[in-house]
Amino acid sequence: MKRTPTTFIVTSLLVMLFLYLPIVFLIGLSFNASTMGVAWKGFTFQWYEKLAMDQAILEATVNSVVIALVSTGLALILGVGTAIALETRQKTQQSWVNLILVLPLVIPEILLGVALLMVFVLCQVHLGFGTVIIGHMVFNLPLTIVIVRARLRKLDPAWADAACDLGATSWDVLTHITLPLLRPAIWGAALLGFTVSLDDFVVTFFVAGPGSTTLPLKVFSMIKTGMTPEINALSAIMVVVSMLCVGLSWFLQQRSTQVSAESSYQ
Amino acid sequence: MLNQRSDVSSAFPVKLSLLSTSLFLGLFFFLPLILVFGVSLASRGMYGGITWIPTWENYQRVFDPLVGVIFFRSLLLAGLTTFICAVLGFPLAYCLARVSRPWQLILLTLVMIPFWTNFLVRTYAWVLILRADGILNSLLIGLGLLDEPLSLLFTDLSVLVGLVYGYLPFMVLPLVVAIERISPQLEDAAFDLYASMGGMFRHVLLPLSAPGFLAGGVLVFIPSLGAFITPYLLGGGQNMMLGTFIQHEFLVARDWPFGSALSFGLMGTVLLLWFLLGRASVEKDPS
Structure with a gap:
């Protein structure tokens, strides 16, 4: 760090400000007593109180949490096993498996949204909780696999070797060695998947039905129908909740592994 | 070693x-995705269905001038976003790569958090900042720099700001990885040979960070090209991008075959870029 040019440090600070100032403004405005505009008219909790009494928002919150829990849970059940299965493949195969696996994470979400919508409508599947959960699993599952694999790669094979030498079956190794060692990564993946599902707008927008409105869909329709201070309060809550989950998840993943951005793109 | 691993993977x-x-x-x-391609070759029915x-x-309609403008x-916008992210992201990535261990984890977490935080809400924050009676205009008028509010929202510029804001972390992370692999001794060597700061930057840092720019560039370009929320909230109906246009064709105009053709065009671009990146990284780093 000693020779890092000052211009780099200054730019970095400005970029960090650029990343965080909008969020700070948003949270600040949610406590503003003014009903119109951004001029500061005093501190208030009233927008949060209004939110707590809004039946539609409470329903959307329940929907969002149920969908996030189910899609993350199913993604974990399938994803952890898949990650373990994939880790034993040949190296040359792996780079292509990697590319295929991250495809659902890198294609623009709108493609996933319209493609799923067409499949569901052409197969006459009723749009609702089921279709939203499937939509969220399409990105949650690869996300889980990528995160768990990153951790698997860092595990010392000696643990499993030792267990085998002592007569453990493959089932014993899995339940007593591999899974416990993977625990931080599994928690990290669960938290991140839960947040991504909770926050997803585009895919949900295309595959949700009338009864399965989630919080982001609710926020979107509130923005479209007119700016009210309640949106600021709701947005502030959503930002803070996802920041806490993501921060914790990222920390869990990074603490025990080498610093690398691999998990986000490889 | 291989033997015991295959043991675990053979568990039912x-x-x-x-x-x-x-x-x-x-x-x-x-x-x-295959269905999208299939429907893109079908015709639109009388009442909006598929024949x-x-x-x-x-x-052929993709080459219509009106559609061409949107493409x-x-x-x-995606290209400009990628360029600006590279310019802004490199200094930050360099600091992150060279800072000592505990700080690095904390700063990386700080860069990552906004990225995974609700995209819709973060874009909405820019609506609050940029609209006519928003934070920026109020501030500029309050300081006496402006008499009339500027119309900042619903312009290509506001979309650009939103895209850079949304995808900047995608550029920073691969750059951090690339810069970490450059030994600081190479920088010292350049200085020992009387390179100026700028010369060292141009001839050592930039070329060696190329893999990071490549990966980061693709990761920023792809979602920017297909962005929906940003052009919808910050661009309005006038400044359509591919994402908003596709949504319009599917949900408003109900022309699924044409919407599918647009989607497949977007998907083809994405797959091509991803394939090229995959080949480049497999060649560079056989591990």
Whole structure:
């Protein structure tokens, strides 16, 4: 760090400000007593109180949490096993498996949204909780696999070797060695998947039905129908909740592994 | 070593989950994308449905000047976003790569948090900042720098700001990885040979960070090209990009075959870029 040019440090600070100032403004405005505009008219909790009494928002919150829990849970059940299965493949195969696996994470979400919508409508599947959960699993599952694999790669094979030498079956190794060692990564993946599902707008927008409105869909329709201070309060809550989950998840993943951005793109 | 690993993977639940995952992604990811291609070759029915008469017409319409403008704007905005992210991201990535261990983890977490935080809400924050009675205009008028509020929202510029804001972390992370691999001794060597700061930057840092720029560039360019929320909230109806146009064709105009042709065009671009990046990284780093 000693020779890092000052211009780099200054730019970095400005970029960090650029990343965080909008969020700070948003949270600040949610406590503003003014009903119109951004001029500061005093501190208030009233927008949060209004939110707590809004039946539609409470329903959307329940929907969002149920969908996030189910899609993350199913993604974990399938994803952890898949990650373990994939880790034993040949190296040359792996780079292509990697590319295929991250495809659902890198294609623009709108493609996933319209493609799923067409499949569901052409197969006459009723749009609702089921279709939203499937939509969220399409990105949650690869996300889980990528995160768990990153951790698997860092595990010392000696643990499993030792267990085998002592007569453990493959089932014993899995339940007593591999899974416990993977625990931080599994928690990290669960938290991140839960947040991504909770926050997803585009895919949900295309595959949700009338009864399965989630919080982001609710926020979107509130923005479209007119700016009210309640949106600021709701947005502030959503930002803070996802920041806490993501921060914790990222920390869990990074603490025990080498610093690398691999998990986000490889 | 290989032997005991294959032991774990031969456990029944492990095999079962690999099979289910393949089935799930095949059914709900690859099949839908293939269907998009199929529908893009079909005709639009009388009342907005699909008639299975094969035609190239949907692809010919992509070359319509009105559609061309949207394609061009999307490519231009995505390209500019990528460039600005690279310029802003490099200094930050350099600091992150060279800072000492505990700080690095904390700062990386700080860069990552906004990225995974609700995209819709973060874009909405920019609506609050940029609109006529928003934070920026109020501030500029309050300081006496402006008399009339500027119309900042619903311009190509506001979309650009939103895209850079949304995808900057995608550029920073690969750059951090690339810069960490450059030994600081190489920088010292350049200085020992009387390189100026700028010369060292141009001839050592930039070329060696190329893999980071490549990966980061693709990761920023792809979502920018297909962005929906940003052009919808910050661009309005006038400044459509591909994402908003596709949504319009599917949900408003109800022309699924044409919407599918647009989607397939976008998907083809994405797949090509991803394939090229994959080949480049497999060649560079056989591990």
